[in-house]
Amino acid sequence: DVKVTQSSRYLVKRTGEKVFLECVQDMDHENMFWYRQDPGLGLRLIYFSYDVKMKEKGDIPEGYSVSREKKERFSLILESASTNQTSMYLCASTTPTSGGADTQYFGPGTRLTVL
Amino acid sequence: AQKVTQAQTEISVVEKEDVTLDCVYETRDTTYYLFWYKQPPSGELVFLIRRNSFDEQNEISGRYSWNFQKSTSSFNFTITASQVVDSAVYFCALSGDGGATNKLIFGTGTLLAVQP
Numbered sequence: 738d739v740k741v742t743q744s745s746r747y748l749v750k751r752t753g754e755k756v757f758l759e760c761v762q763d764m765d766h767e768n769m770f771w772y773r774q775d776p777g778l779g780l781r782l783i784y785f786s787y788d789v790k791m792k793e794k795g796d797i798p799e800g801y802s803v804s805r806e807k808k809e810r811f812s813l814i815l816e817s818a819s820t821n822q823t824s825m826y827l828c829a830s831t832t833p834t835s836g837g838a839d840t841q842y843f844g845p846g847t848r849l850t851v852l
Numbered sequence: 853a854q855k856v857t858q859a860q861t862e863i864s865v866v867e868k869e870d871v872t873l874d875c876v877y878e879t880r881d882t883t884y885y886l887f888w889y890k891q892p893p894s895g896e897l898v899f900l901i902r903r904n905s906f907d908e909q910n911e912i913s914g915r916y917s918w919n920f921q922k923s924t925s926s927f928n929f930t931i932t933a934s935q936v937v938d939s940a941v942y943f944c945a946l947s948g949d950g951g952a953t954n955k956l957i958f959g960t961g962t963l964l965a966v967q968p
Binding site: 843 | 856861894895897898899902945959960961
C-alpha cells in the first residue's frame with residue numbers, strides 16, 4: 738500500500754527559528770513535492786525534486802529550501818521562520834511515467850504555527 | 853498559463869441529496885490530465901480519479917461520477933445520495949504532460965458539508 742509519512746502532525750515554532758519538516762515515502766518514487774495549503778488559496782507548490790540531490794523551485798520558494806540526500810526522504814527547511822509561514826504543509830510523491838502525469842500520493846500534512 | 857477554478861467555496865446539503873462540484877480549467881496543452889482529490893478533516897489528500905484529455909468518457913464509481921467536457925473545459929464531480937462521510941474539502945487539479953516532473957495546479961477547493 739502507498740505510504741507517505743511526515744514527521745509531525747502539529748508543530749509550534751518561534752519567529753526566527755530554523756525549522757525542518759521531514760517527509761518519507763516507501764514506494765521508491767523518483768519525484769517528491771512540498772506544498773503549502775492556505776484557506777482560499779488551495780495548494781501551492783513550494784519545491785519539488787525529481788531525483789536525489791536534484792531540486793527545482795515551485796511557485797512560492799521564497800523563504801524555503803529543501804534537501805534530498807536519499808531517494809525516500811525529502812526535507813523542507815525554513816531557514817528563519819516567520820509568522821507568514823504559518824500554514825499546513827503537505828508532502829507528495831509520484832513516479833513519472835512515459836504516458837504523462839502520474840498520480841501524486843500525499844502525506845497527512847504538518848500544521849505549522851509560527852509565533 | 854494553467855489555471856483551475858472551483859467557484860463553489862462551500863456547499864451544504866442534507867444527507868441523501870445529490871450534489872455536483874464544479875471544476876473549470878484553463879490550459880494550452882493538447883495533452884493534459886485532470887484529477888480530483890478528497891481531503892477529509894484528518895487532513896490527508898485522498899486520490900479519487902485521474903483523467904487524460906483524450907478520454908472524454910464519463911466515469912462512475914459507486915456513488916461518485918465524473919463528467920468531463922472539453923468543449924466547456926469542465927470536469928465536474930457528482931456525489932449521488934450523499935452521506936455524512938462525504939463531508940470534506942474536494943480539490944480539482946490539472947497537470948500538463950510535464951515529462952520528468954508532474955506538477956499539479958490545484959483549484960482552491962470546495963468544502964462540502966453533508967448534514968444528517
